[in-house]
Amino acid sequence: MSPDTMILRALREAGLGGVSGASLAKDLGVSRAAVWNRIEELRRHGYDIEASPHLGYVLRGSPNALHGDDLMARLPRNRVIGRDVRVFSETTSTNDIIEKLARDGVAEGSVVFAETQTRGRGRMGRQWHSPTGSGLWFSVLLRPRLRPSAATQLTVVSAVAVARAIERETGLRPDIKWPNDIMFGQKKVAGILLELGAELDRIRHATLGIGIDVNVDPAELPPEVREVATSLRAELGRVVDRASLATAVLRELDHLYQRLGDGDFHEIGDDWMRRCSTLGRRVVIHIGDRRVTGRAEALDDEGALLVRTEFGTIERIIGGDVTQEKAP
Amino acid sequence: MSPDTMILRALREAGLGGVSGASLAKDLGVSRAAVWNRIEELRRHGYDIEASPHLGYVLRGSPNALHGDDLMARLPRNRVIGRDVRVFSETTSTNDIIEKLARDGVAEGSVVFAETQTRGRGRMGRQWHSPTGSGLWFSVLLRPRLRPSAATQLTVVSAVAVARAIERETGLRPDIKWPNDIMFGQKKVAGILLELGAELDRIRHATLGIGIDVNVDPAELPPEVREVATSLRAELGRVVDRASLATAVLRELDHLYQRLGDGDFHEIGDDWMRRCSTLGRRVVIHIGDRRVTGRAEALDDEGALLVRTEFGTIERIIGGDVTQEKAP
Numbered sequence: 001m002s003p004d005t006m007i008l009r010a011l012r013e014a015g016l017g018g019v020s021g022a023s024l025a026k027d028l029g030v031s032r033a034a035v036w037n038r039i040e041e042l043r044r045h046g047y048d049i050e051a052s053p054h055l056g057y058v059l060r061g062s063p064n065a066l067h068g069d070d071l072m073a074r075l076p077r078n079r080v081i082g083r084d085v086r087v088f089s090e091t092t093s094t095n096d097i098i099e100k101l102a103r104d105g106v107a108e109g110s111v112v113f114a115e116t117q118t119r120g121r122g123r124m125g126r127q128w129h130s131p132t133g134s135g136l137w138f139s140v141l142l143r144p145r146l147r148p149s150a151a152t153q154l155t156v157v158s159a160v161a162v163a164r165a166i167e168r169e170t171g172l173r174p175d176i177k178w179p180n181d182i183m184f185g186q187k188k189v190a191g192i193l194l195e196l197g198a199e200l201d202r203i204r205h206a207t208l209g210i211g212i213d214v215n216v217d218p219a220e221l222p223p224e225v226r227e228v229a230t231s232l233r234a235e236l237g238r239v240v241d242r243a244s245l246a247t248a249v250l251r252e253l254d255h256l257y258q259r260l261g262d263g264d265f266h267e268i269g270d271d272w273m274r275r276c277s278t279l280g281r282r283v284v285i286h287i288g289d290r291r292v293t294g295r296a297e298a299l300d301d302e303g304a305l306l307v308r309t310e311f312g313t314i315e316r317i318i319g320g321d322v323t324q325e326k327a328p
Numbered sequence: 329m330s331p332d333t334m335i336l337r338a339l340r341e342a343g344l345g346g347v348s349g350a351s352l353a354k355d356l357g358v359s360r361a362a363v364w365n366r367i368e369e370l371r372r373h374g375y376d377i378e379a380s381p382h383l384g385y386v387l388r389g390s391p392n393a394l395h396g397d398d399l400m401a402r403l404p405r406n407r408v409i410g411r412d413v414r415v416f417s418e419t420t421s422t423n424d425i426i427e428k429l430a431r432d433g434v435a436e437g438s439v440v441f442a443e444t445q446t447r448g449r450g451r452m453g454r455q456w457h458s459p460t461g462s463g464l465w466f467s468v469l470l471r472p473r474l475r476p477s478a479a480t481q482l483t484v485v486s487a488v489a490v491a492r493a494i495e496r497e498t499g500l501r502p503d504i505k506w507p508n509d510i511m512f513g514q515k516k517v518a519g520i521l522l523e524l525g526a527e528l529d530r531i532r533h534a535t536l537g538i539g540i541d542v543n544v545d546p547a548e549l550p551p552e553v554r555e556v557a558t559s560l561r562a563e564l565g566r567v568v569d570r571a572s573l574a575t576a577v578l579r580e581l582d583h584l585y586q587r588l589g590d591g592d593f594h595e596i597g598d599d600w601m602r603r604c605s606t607l608g609r610r611v612v613i614h615i616g617d618r619r620v621t622g623r624a625e626a627l628d629d630e631g632a633l634l635v636r637t638e639f640g641t642i643e644r645i646i647g648g649d650v651t652q653e654k655a656p
Contacts, residue, residue: 199522287529288475319527319529
């Protein structure tokens, strides 16, 4: 744990009670002057830290910015997801960075955020717009013990984690559109891109890319995106704290991913179904050149969508582009 | 096309009839002195090129070595597989180089050979031994329009290509053990490792790694490998020309891959079945912690193995470790 992570964790745990410089110096194994230097540095980053003669240091406020050390300080100690968190000001795509870490043999759970991406990716090779500083654009390295055919379980878990975190932080309850779009009505607020490095029967690693339009002003987006996109700020009418939401997503993801590993997919799938706007609707799905039309009936044990076609047969869909009829 | 590829292609096409320096100079758009310099360079690489006053240049013999320019000169002009061929003296793994090219957006068909690999990979994270200069260790970049669930088709195509090329070059007829081991009896002579970069419903690229123990002396291999491995030289009692075999594999692969793209998997699958030692046998398959026992009955349209279990049900196997009973 870095000194800044330790200091911020101690300050958050102490709350308004404060923590003394002597105690911080002891925990870090450095002088009180060195603690003071780190505190000054954190203040320069926008942390409002009061030095009180009686209470010691008290954290009064945090900047609406992303700092890896602070995000780690806000996460549980025994976490898998977020065991390492890095924040870049700009990358091509956070998935690219995680891919590189994966090939270097880094353990699962590393997370990379970027304030903006120059080549953010959506599904099917599409572009993803990442306006600077107003969204959460991040990727997570996973090494799940799943067969490639069960990889859809990961997007189900991720969609539930994002939806729950948004609900917790804003009180709003978004829908999930199969497999992994987070929507308010017909407008998308967050998307998930899962990329796999696999052999035929084994996932070597999975890169989970998540994009959330937190405080994005829809006017910042290109016209064709603007019509189908929204942001939490646009829905809520106020700015949302990105660091707090990022922490909430990583906590949920850590919790659900560990439950997935314990074999509890079924229960997560049930929550997904309750939040899903696709089930029960008529859908048209484009998979490459194919087109499947029918009624979305259920999710199976591997996260695939079961669609009853117009011919009465059940098609098992693992991907593709879904158009669903509007709510009745 | 590089000057050396053009010269070697012209020499091979001319055969014993030879080709004049003036004609080569004209084709290359350089002086006859420049052609002479390239010929000298090729001679230093071991090409036996005679300069006859009447015939011009005649290629009398080629070194038993791998040169990218020469391998390209031996391949058809309108190929996809082998549109670019590079030979490294040493790499970690040729799959690593192809992965990097794939991420850089290089078109499919690039091939990378290495004289030796320091971290050659087999299936399931196993090590692959690549003694220097005595085998063919290479990888091919593919961008197939296949769903991830049909990726087994690629290993079927590759196994047939390798088996056919070995048969053409040596007259020996190896067996195929599902899905992609090339065997003489109980001993493996070549292996194939397919690695995918994929989304849920789309293969972005596939890296096809092929290792053939051409002239490997089994004594060069570690004891535990020696007992289950053989080489073409060991089976045949003579050294096999590696460049000629490499060209034969790439030609077959190019042919079969284009047929796969045309929707002719069925016919390739039929040839696979004729060459396969697994079908009809009792097999035990380990997939992670699972174990399936039964009789291998057929290959399905996506290249999966259909096994009739001891309970009478059919299991569809897409990977795993196969142990098959010996021939009756």
